[in-house]
Amino acid sequence: MELILLVAVAAKLKVIPKIGDVSQAFVQILLPDDEAHICHRPVGCPITPKDSYWKLIKTLYGLKRSPRHWYETAKQILKQLGFKQSKHSPCIFVGQLIKHQPPIYLGLYVDDFIFFSQSPAVEEKFMKEFSTKISCTFNDKIDYFLGIKFQCTKSKNKEVRIQLNQEAFIENLLAQLKLQDVDINTPKTPYRNGYPVDTISPQQYDPETKEKLIKKMQFLVGSLNWVAISTRPDISTIVALLSRYTHNPTSAHIKAAI
Numbered sequence: 001m002e003l004i005l006l007v008a009v010a011a012k013l014k015v016i017p018k019i020g021d022v023s024q025a026f027v028q029i030l031l032p033d034d035e036a037h038i039c040h041r042p043v044g045c046p047i048t049p050k051d052s053y054w055k056l057i058k059t060l061y062g063l064k065r066s067p068r069h070w071y072e073t074a075k076q077i078l079k080q081l082g083f084k085q086s087k088h089s090p091c092i093f094v095g096q097l098i099k100h101q102p103p104i105y106l107g108l109y110v111d112d113f114i115f116f117s118q119s120p121a122v123e124e125k126f127m128k129e130f131s132t133k134i135s136c137t138f139n140d141k142i143d144y145f146l147g148i149k150f151q152c153t154k155s156k157n158k159e160v161r162i163q164l165n166q167e168a169f170i171e172n173l174l175a176q177l178k179l180q181d182v183d184i185n186t187p188k189t190p191y192r193n194g195y196p197v198d199t200i201s202p203q204q205y206d207p208e209t210k211e212k213l214i215k216k217m218q219f220l221v222g223s224l225n226w227v228a229i230s231t232r233p234d235i236s237t238i239v240a241l242l243s244r245y246t247h248n249p250t251s252a253h254i255k256a257a258i
Contacts, residue, residue, distance in 0.1 A: 001229055002089050003114070003146065006107045007162050010116045013102075014160045016152045017116040018123065019145050022074075022136045025111035026066040029059045029073050037063065067110065074108060077133045081126065097125050109146055148230055164231045173223050177258065197241045203250040217242075217249035220257040 010017045022028070031037065037056040041048045048054070059066040075085065083095035083106065093106045104117035104126055117123050127138050142150045151163040174180045205213065221243050228236045238256075245253045 001233070002091055002107060003109075003148070003230065004164070004233070005089075006092065006105060006114060006116075007164065009105060011160045011162050013116070013118050014154075014158050015116045015118055016154065016160055016162070017114050017142055017150075018138060018140055019142050020113045020115065020127075020130075020136050020138045022111040022113075022134055024135070025070050025074075026059045026061050026063075028134060029066070029069045031056055031059055031069070035065065070111070071108075074134070077130070078106070078108075080133075081129050095126070097122050097129075112146060114142070114145055146230070166227055166231050169223075170227065179258070197238065197253065197256050198244070200245075200250060200252045200256075202248065203252075213249045213251065213254060214247060216254055217257065218246045220254070221246050224257065 007017065038053050039056065041050075041052050041054055056063075059069050078093050078095070079085070081095060082097050083093040083104075086092040086094070091108050093108065095104050095106070097104055098119070098121060101122050102118035104115060104119075104122050106113055106115040106126075115123070115126065117126075130136065131138075142152060144150065147166065147169055149165050149167060151165075153161045155161070171180065221239065224235065224239045225243070228239045242253065242257050
């Protein structure tokens with residue numbers, strides 16, 4: 001929902017957002033002195049003995065605290081540049097980089113970020129200063145961000161229209177469920193269509209069947225939740241209801257989710 005909020009603000013301000021990507025974000029961050037990680041040498045390494053170990057200097061993808069270290073570093077860099085963190089959403093930052101110029105808005109999502117300002121000079125200043133702090137790339141044209149397709153247009157009177165869709169993600173989901181070629185007359189949602197998901201009677205299954213149902217239900221709810229929070233808030237209610245049954249679903253819950 002944060003991304004939808006940022007996009008709405010951009011459209012209101014009549015600007016098209018830009019995006020950026022931090023190259024190998026985790027391995028740009030040094031491990032704190034109080035966190036020691038020792039690992040085996042890579043097999044076949046020509047410069048270290050076979051029975052030796054390595055002490056990591058930087059965070060790596062796969063370490064549990066790597067995302068946290070990267071986030072804290074990115075947050076400090078943004079604050080140094082003049083950004084303030086939202087009190088309600090830790091991934092949203094607003095900065096006044098140039099005096100008497102419009103602010104710049106930024107959303108940080110791990111190593112991807114989206115930003116915009118009504119002032120091109122402010123955007124240029126941010127890109128120049130941020131890239132001196134961390135290795136990253138910028139893209140003026142936003143087509144896809146976080147797997148979401150953006151369609152941005154600006155009218156003659158400079159009104160900006162931004163459409164978001166997850167067509168590729170949904171088509172892939174249908175393919176995994178083997179529903180891509182099925183002609184389905186889908187109701188708005190089972191909740192609105194008089195299908196009371198919360199009154200489905202519990203069923204008893206053997207352990208193997210129950211485990212399969214749980215895995216499928218968790219997969220469906222997780223996938224639907226990503227769609228709900230990104231581009232389809234209209235299905236949030238039914239997804240919230242279905243999420244209550246991720247650990248004790250029945251075949252009827254699976255049918256409701258599909």
